[in-house]
Amino acid sequence: xxALKEAIEQGLDLLQELLGNEPALAEEFxxxxxxxAGRAREAGDAARRADxxxxxxxREWFLLERPSEHLGGVPVVALRExxxxxxxxxxxxxxxxxxxxxxxxxxxxxxxxFQGVWLRDLFGAGEHAVEEPEAAPELEEGDLVVxxxxxxxxxxxxxxxxxxxxxxxxxxxAVERDAARMHGARRGVMxxxxxxxxxxxxxxxxxxxxxxxxxxxxVRARDLLRGAGLSSARTEGILARLAEGARRGDGTVVGAxxxxxxxxxxxDLGALxxxxxxxxxxxxxxxxxxxxxxxxxxGAAEERVRAALARFDAGRAAGEDLEGLFxxxxxxxxxxxxxxxxxGEEIPDFPxxxxxxxxxxxxxxxxxxxxxxxxxxxxxxxLGEYGQRIGVVENLSPRDLLDFAGRWVLDRRRxxxxxxxxxxVAALADFSRWCDAEHAxxxxxxxxxxxxxxxxxxxxxxxxxARLPARPPGRLAPFEVAFVGEAEVVLRxxxxxxxxxxxxxxxxxxxxxxxxxxxRLEPPPPILGAVYPAVLGRLAPxxxxx
Numbered sequence: 275x276x277a278l279k280e281a282i283e284q285g286l287d288l289l290q291e292l293l294g295n296e297p298a299l300a301e302e303f304x305x306x307x308x309x310x311a312g313r314a315r316e317a318g319d320a321a322r323r324a325d326x327x328x329x330x331x332x333r334e335w336f337l338l339e340r341p342s343e344h345l346g347g348v349p350v351v352a353l354r355e356x357x358x359x360x361x362x363x364x365x366x367x368x369x370x371x372x373x374x375x376x377x378x379x380x381x382x383x384x385x386x387x388f389q390g391v392w393l394r395d396l397f398g399a400g401e402h403a404v405e406e407p408e409a410a411p412e413l414e415e416g417d418l419v420v421x422x423x424x425x426x427x428x429x430x431x432x433x434x435x436x437x438x439x440x441x442x443x444x445x446x447x448a449v450e451r452d453a454a455r456m457h458g459a460r461r462g463v464m465x466x467x468x469x470x471x472x473x474x475x476x477x478x479x480x481x482x483x484x485x486x487x488x489x490x491x492x493v494r495a496r497d498l499l500r501g502a503g504l505s506s507a508r509t510e511g512i513l514a515r516l517a518e519g520a521r522r523g524d525g526t527v528v529g530a531x532x533x534x535x536x537x538x539x540x541x542d543l544g545a546l547x548x549x550x551x552x553x554x555x556x557x558x559x560x561x562x563x564x565x566x567x568x569x570x571x572x573g574a575a576e577e578r579v580r581a582a583l584a585r586f587d588a589g590r591a592a593g594e595d596l597e598g599l600f601x602x603x604x605x606x607x608x609x610x611x612x613x614x615x616x617x618g619e620e621i622p623d624f625p626x627x628x629x630x631x632x633x634x635x636x637x638x639x640x641x642x643x644x645x646x647x648x649x650x651x652x653x654x655x656x657l658g659e660y661g662q663r664i665g666v667v668e669n670l671s672p673r674d675l676l677d678f679a680g681r682w683v684l685d686r687r688r689x690x691x692x693x694x695x696x697x698x699v700a701a702l703a704d705f706s707r708w709c710d711a712e713h714a715x716x717x718x719x720x721x722x723x724x725x726x727x728x729x730x731x732x733x734x735x736x737x738x739x740a741r742l743p744a745r746p747p748g749r750l751a752p753f754e755v756a757f758v759g760e761a762e763v764v765l766r767x768x769x770x771x772x773x774x775x776x777x778x779x780x781x782x783x784x785x786x787x788x789x790x791x792x793x794r795l796e797p798p799p800p801i802l803g804a805v806y807p808a809v810l811g812r813l814a815p816x817x818x819x820x
Contacts, residue, residue: 276405278426281368288361289337289372292353298344305501306340307332310472328476330436334422335468338375347646371424371432373641377468379449379475382417385410390430393419396453397466404431413439418446420475422468438475492517495549502535502546516553627667629658635708650697654705656688667713672720673812675702679728680810684739692733699729724809731786731807738784738805746803750792754811758785765793775800 293299310332338350345352350372358366380393383401390406391413402423406413413419421437440446492513499509512531519527528550535546632654639647660678664670679702689695703725706717753765753773762776763785775795777785781802788808794801 276432278368278371278405278424278430278432281365282371282424282432284365285357285361285368285372286333286337288365289349289353289357290333292356292360293337293349296344299342299349302342302344303336305497306336308497309469309501310335310476327436327438330434331421331468331472331476334375334434334436335377335472338372338422339377339468341640341647341652345646348640351640352646368426371426375422375424376641377422377471378420378466379453379471380419380421380423381446381450382413382415382419385413385415387411393423393431393433395423396449402431403429404433406433409433409439414441416443416446417441418449420471440475492553495546495553498546498549513553516550628661628664628670629655631667631670631709631713632658632705635705638708638712648697648701650694651701651704653688653694653698654701656683656698657702657705667709668715670709670715670717672706672717672724675706675717675721676724676728676809676812678702679732680807684732684735684806685804687739687744689732689736692736695732695736696729699725699732724812727809728807731789731809734784734786735789735805735807738781741780741784742802742804746794746801750794750801750803753791753793755785755787755789755791757787758782765791765795777802 293303307329310328336349339348341348342352350357354369354373358369361369376398378398379396380402381396382391383394384392387410388407390404390410392401393404394401402425404423418440419433419437420440422434424432424434426432495513495516496509499512500506504512515527515531528547531550532547636647636651636654639651657675657678660682661670661674664674679699683689683698689698703718703721706715706721709715710718751767753767755763756766756772757764759782761779761782762774763782765773765775767773773795775793776798777800785805786808788811790806790808790810791802792804794803
């Protein structure tokens, strides 16, 4: 066994041992195990071997990539000092192999039957010399290898023993097309997570074989929700909503629940999307316990679901574009996110460009810089959802950041507390400075002055918005707060006319001159529908975004 390979194995064992000393970490490890597939179609030794490899992929992902709720960061980073202290000199010298490892899909570009192979990272950058004397005789140029790569200080890498090889030119071509399109959309190093690779290539995480019974989609959905940290009460509430929507034949409930989870949890939306669809399809048209049967679901709709899934399987087998197949499946099942077309708007070149940039920022903060990402920084993923129609990252502007933080998150009530508002503004400031430094964008300087005003007002407005009705009745008109008194407020409309309104004291104490709001003043009593920070006045009237 080579020194690097031995160090990797010993290093993972030591990390696992440290993990076992923390009951909360051990619980996280156990409840996420089912996200990685392991069952083979054959029985016996083949199935056992598949389980072993899946367990190894899960272990690598959990220790080297997944941010832990308990630790507030990836275990290999958060436990680095303890690991180095326990490892000692020779083993600690290989810490970079664990800290710098990454999962990806690789194309085999050259093979040395006695030493190893050269692999081209399809999503990352460059080619890598890989020491694989055991596997090299089985590999050929043009193979697709999916797994985790461990670097060494000398520049030679090792592959995880749980990596898989696919000898299918059509599949390799499909992955290369996906990667080329993503690279063409923006600059910088692309990253793909091990959980995403599991979903695409191993059948896990998003509807594949799991510890839960494959015949019970409710069990699978429940495990995924609980695995994402949701309480039992919230999990059961979501499942009840999905079941009721299915009985009514209302497919929009799937998208609505996914939309909520996107902003309020760290759930794997890809896995949940297909689990929810399976649950919806299995429940549709059935009667609720103790109730009369709901409206029947048309046979044509059921056939549409079966046809969509069959089309996806056929396309995957033929090596078609993977992202395109998933988008087609989502649209066919009526649960695609962000697919509302707005008249006059062009479909972006790469709808996930902003989200991908955010993931790169989070990845670099966590891995490349070797420090835990503040919990508030993960709220930047909200900006990825907001920016779905920004197809080129160079088009992201300080005005977009202001519209996002000053309007969008408030309207959707995505900030659960004043502290969350402050964390989001700080995260946006860090992200914008990083964009300037790493991608030559012009965000940091332009957002700096806006950030100061947002930080002063946004926490207060989160508290105020929580006291306003979610869906106020009647038509709302725009106003600016001109004056706040002890019992009344003076509002100025866009034409400059002023009106006086008497408001409840809890609302008055939270208003400030300059605040922008929408309200209904007649008939009394006045109703506030939305309030925005004064800095939002630097924008034109807020644009409607889907």
